[in-house]
Amino acid sequence: MRATPAGGGTGDGVIADGSAADPVPGGPASTDERTAAILAAARAVAVDIGIRRLTIDEVVRRSGVSRMTVYRRFAGRDEVVVAVIRRELDDAARAVAAAVAGTTGGEARFVGAFAAAVEVLGGNALLTRLLQLEPETLLPYMTTSGHPFVAGATAFLRPYVRDLRAEAGVASPDPGLDAVAETIGRVGLSLRLTPAIVIDLDGRPAVERYAREVLVPLALAGVPRG
Secondary structure: OOOOOOOOOOOOOEOOOOOEOOOOOOOOOOHHHHHHHHHHHHHHHHHHHOOOOOOHHHHHHHHOOOHHHHHHHOOOHHHHHHHHHHHHHHHHHHHHHHHOOOOOOHHHHHHHHHHHHHHHHHOOHHHHHHHHHOHHHHHHHHOOOOHHHHHHHHHHHHHHHHHHHHHOOOOOOOOOHHHHHHHHHHHHHHHHHOOOOOOOOOOHHHHHHHHHHHHHHHHOOOOOOO
């Protein structure tokens, strides 16, 4: 029976059909540890040789878990790849949240979050390596098959956009919130995947200026401002 992808089983060491996963002697013991070992091994493979050459056998070899354990959590290599990229974005989201934790004011938090995201994703070793090694393999995961990542970016940006719009006087519930958050998220992903031509993103002050002068008005389009 196929297990739940991109997170592994039910989260309590039991597979969806109720059976327990088999640990490999000397390998990770708990379900969370085994899933983390699989994703860490897959990330290392992707950084070393790219996604195209990533195989379940190599993940098994590096992770210390059995092949059966991998397939109890992921239907195949594509689900492993999606889970690895999603984990990178989740880690980036946590780093951005930490970077603006002490910032007050809706606009300041929005600008700070966008600038921090550009820095964090720009310095991400895995994404940088894959864009160098095989962009043609990475791009479908982030574009035509990129629904999970657009949805994740939208969910992450939602509170920052909400606070920005609330500060500008938009009442709650805000019917335009999700569409605006998705739009900003798509802009952010595009800027990470394709080189800027005339947009100046060279350094934190330039990124903050772009966010303040371009993205804030975009997020507040149609909102009366005093």
